[in-house]
Amino acid sequence: xxxxxxxxxxxxxxxxxxxxxxxxxxxxxxxxxxxxxxxxxxxxxxxxxxxxxxxxxxxxxxxxxxxxxxxxxxxxxxxxxxxxxxxxxxxxxxxxxxxxxxxxxxxxxxxxxxxxxxxxxxxxxxxxxxxxxxxxxxxxxxxxxxxxxxxxxxxxxxxxxxxxxxxxxxx
Amino acid sequence: xxxxxxxxxxxxxxxxxxxxxxxxxxxxxxxxxxxxxxxxxxxxxxxxxxxxxxxxxxxxxxxxxxxxxxxxxxxxxxxxxxxxxxxxxxxxxxxxxxxxxxxxxxxxxxxxxxxxxxxxxxxxxxxxxxxxxxxxxxxxxxxxxxxxxxxxxxxxxxxxxxxxxxxxxxxxxxxxxxxxxxxxxxxxxxxxxxxxxxxxxxxxxxxxxxxxxxxxxxxxxxxxxxxxxxxxxxxxxxxxxxxxxxxxxxxxxxxxxxxxxxxxxxxxxxxxxxxxxxxxxxxxxxxxxxxxxxxxxxxxxx
Numbered sequence: 038x039x040x041x042x043x044x045x046x047x048x049x050x051x052x053x054x055x056x057x058x059x060x061x062x063x064x065x066x067x068x069x070x071x072x073x074x075x076x077x078x079x080x081x082x083x084x085x086x087x088x089x090x091x092x093x094x095x096x097x098x099x100x101x102x103x104x105x106x107x108x109x110x111x112x113x114x115x116x117x118x119x120x121x122x123x124x125x126x127x128x129x130x131x132x133x134x135x136x137x138x139x140x141x142x143x144x145x146x147x148x149x150x151x152x153x154x155x156x157x158x159x160x161x162x163x164x165x166x167x168x169x170x171x172x173x174x175x176x177x178x179x180x181x182x183x184x185x186x187x188x189x190x191x192x193x194x195x196x197x198x199x200x201x202x203x204x205x206x207x208x
Numbered sequence: 209x210x211x212x213x214x215x216x217x218x219x220x221x222x223x224x225x226x227x228x229x230x231x232x233x234x235x236x237x238x239x240x241x242x243x244x245x246x247x248x249x250x251x252x253x254x255x256x257x258x259x260x261x262x263x264x265x266x267x268x269x270x271x272x273x274x275x276x277x278x279x280x281x282x283x284x285x286x287x288x289x290x291x292x293x294x295x296x297x298x299x300x301x302x303x304x305x306x307x308x309x310x311x312x313x314x315x316x317x318x319x320x321x322x323x324x325x326x327x328x329x330x331x332x333x334x335x336x337x338x339x340x341x342x343x344x345x346x347x348x349x350x351x352x353x354x355x356x357x358x359x360x361x362x363x364x365x366x367x368x369x370x371x372x373x374x375x376x377x378x379x380x381x382x383x384x385x386x387x388x389x390x391x392x393x394x395x396x397x398x399x400x401x402x403x404x405x406x407x408x409x410x411x412x413x414x415x416x417x418x419x420x421x422x423x424x425x426x427x428x429x430x431x432x433x434x435x436x437x438x439x440x441x442x443x444x445x446x447x448x449x450x451x452x453x454x455x456x457x458x459x460x461x462x463x464x465x466x467x468x469x470x471x472x473x474x475x476x477x478x479x480x481x482x483x484x485x486x487x488x489x490x491x492x493x494x495x496x497x498x499x500x501x502x503x504x505x506x507x508x509x510x
Contacts, residue, residue: 087506087507087509088509088510089507089509089510090507091506091507093494093497093502097506099506103504105503105504105506107503109494109498111492111494125490125492125495126495126498129490129495129496129498130498131341131392131394131476132394132395132476132477133476133489134476134499135341135342135394135474135475135476136341136342136343137340137341137342137343137344137391137392138341138392139343139392157343158341158343158344159341159342159343159500160342160343160344160345161500161501165343165344166500168499168500168503170498181498183498183503185500185503185504186504
């Protein structure tokens with residue numbers, strides 16, 4: 038059985054140790070270097086991507102009017118399948134926060150992963166807001182793409198948001 | 209009672225008369241409880257109202273759908289007159305918010321007739337509590353009120369987070385189904401409270417009290433002096449108060465039977481009442497962070 042990364046020598050040289058450490062660190066630095074992202078959401082044209090998305094988000098972009106798109110990447114540990122996380126999110130949003138589940142759609146990322154889109158609605162500060170959560174699951178991560186904003190503004194930006202979501206890729 | 213009175217009149221001394229009067233008054237004071245009779249043996253109890261005869265409470269799956277199936281409207285149906293008028297009065301006086309639609313359900317039959325009808329089967333008070341999501345609350349409240357008015361009911365109470373409607377009992381199922389279409393139902397609780405025993409008990413107590421009142425009135429007419437007249441008068445006043453209370457209770461029960469109450473909360477059940485345990489929480493903090501507030505609260509950029 039081939040084990041390509043195993044060092045054959047029992048007496049590793051300094052170069053080998055350094056190389057091994059570098060290889061081990063590579064995935065971490067690549068994640069950290071681009072804000073910990075293991076996926077990519079191309080912000081719509083009229084959206085500005087924030088350099089500092091906040092500690093809970095891998096990416097965040099906003100329109101001038103306040104419609105916001107963001108990506109949350111959470112380690113899937115212990116592992117849960119898509120159905121588990123979708124149900125957990127649904128229950129949390131409805132039963133605890135009182136969000137209305139307006140619609141539920143099966144979606145697929147541009148990179149091929151199957152996902153689920155939960156379209157919620159909620160009144161905030163006296164007005165209705167939309168809040169979409171699009172969930173993808175891999176062996177390592179749970180990806181939640183969030184999109185939200187005041188209802189009328191969100192609906193204006195909805196075509197752009199849908200295009201961005203359709204183009205979302207998991208690396 | 210007249211025999212008692214004659215015996216009392218011909219009794220030998222005032223002490224005996226006093227004791228006899230006390231005995232009569234004590235009997236009257238019981239409100240006729242000794243005359244209580246169980247419901248007629250011929251009364252047959254209707255089958256469960258499609259599962260609603262027992263309390264039903266459950267979180268709703270999404271999308272909301274009404275899982276309970278009404279098998280029969282017969283119980284509530286008995287409460288309606290052939291022309292659709294209800295057996296009991298519509299709204300209590302305190303419910304000043306009752307719209308004109310309420311008039312359509314004004315009783316055509318007095319409470320006594322209702323009571324007679326009541327002998328046929330169980331008398332059930334239907335009430336439901338729905339928790340709807342907090343989305344477009346104003347519009348949803350308008351829809352709920354419209355449902356009540358279209359079905360011959362009325363608005364009983366309204367606030368930012370709650371609306372209470374009353375609908376004719378035969379329309380209870382229809383009203384629930386239509387309300388559930390107006391929003392995302394997070395939780396539903398439906399109860400059918402059997403008040404047959406209480407209703408019949410109050411009826412019997414009322415009849416007995418009325419008989420006692422009539423006898424006291426007869427005693428009053430035959431009082432020989434002021435002292436006797438005052439004693440009877442006092443008891444007459446007390447029994448009249450009891451009669452009014454019993455009539456009020458019958459009226460209240462009749463109203464609750466005729467019009468079901470549906471309370472719609474616009475908040476999760478977990479936060480609506482303090483006596484409900486919080487929902488199960490998975491041990492993943494990021495689930496708690498999911499909210500519009502978190503998403504829209506943008507950090508300052510350096």
